[in-house]
Amino acid sequence: MLLDSDMTIRPLEEKDLPRLWELVYKEEQPEWKKWDAPYYPHAAMPYDRFLPTGLKWVGSDDFWVVEVQGVVRGIVSYYWEHEPSRWLEIGIVLHEGDTWGKGLGTRALKLWIGHLFATLPLVRIGFSTWSGNHRMIRVGEKLGMETEARIRKARYYEGMYYDSIRMGMLKEEWEQAEFNRI
Secondary structure, X not given: OEEEOOEEEEEOOHHHHHHHHHHHOOOOOOHHHHOOOOOXXXXXXXXXXXXXXXXXXXXXXXXXXXXXXXXXXXXXXXXXXXXXXXXXXXXXXXXXXXXXXXXXXHHHHHHHHHHHHHHOOOOEEEEEEEOOXXXXXXXXXXXXXXXXXXXXXXXEEXXXXXXXXEEEEEHHHXXXXXXXXX
């Protein structure tokens, strides 16, 4: 469990599953999906169909919940792009629009990145997003990440082409970041 003021990120517990289902799978077209890879399909599902997947996330190292004032508001995650070369990518979703634009994503990813650099044999962490997700790009910039790749017009959404953006940082850059020296 990692704390920052009124925020906690921690491994998912079984008691979190109803709330996580409500945030992710209850609605057919949730607001968060307009920003989180909207070019991939999303489908609502009943709780009983979600449960086997949700139970696999309980206690996992790569999928944690973000709590604000004791209420689950989203998730942080990681996956191996290529584990033998230690290429790890991270993700975050805050599922409720009223949590956006308040710095919560930056705070949660700061905790998550610090945890991953401290516990895994990594020299780099990154994420991918699309050029339509300005908030996610801004979070990366605030954390000191660099735009490492821009794949032009790789995402087609609602009649328009968008770039795929890859951002990342090296462990030594993280350790030297101003906010880590406070």
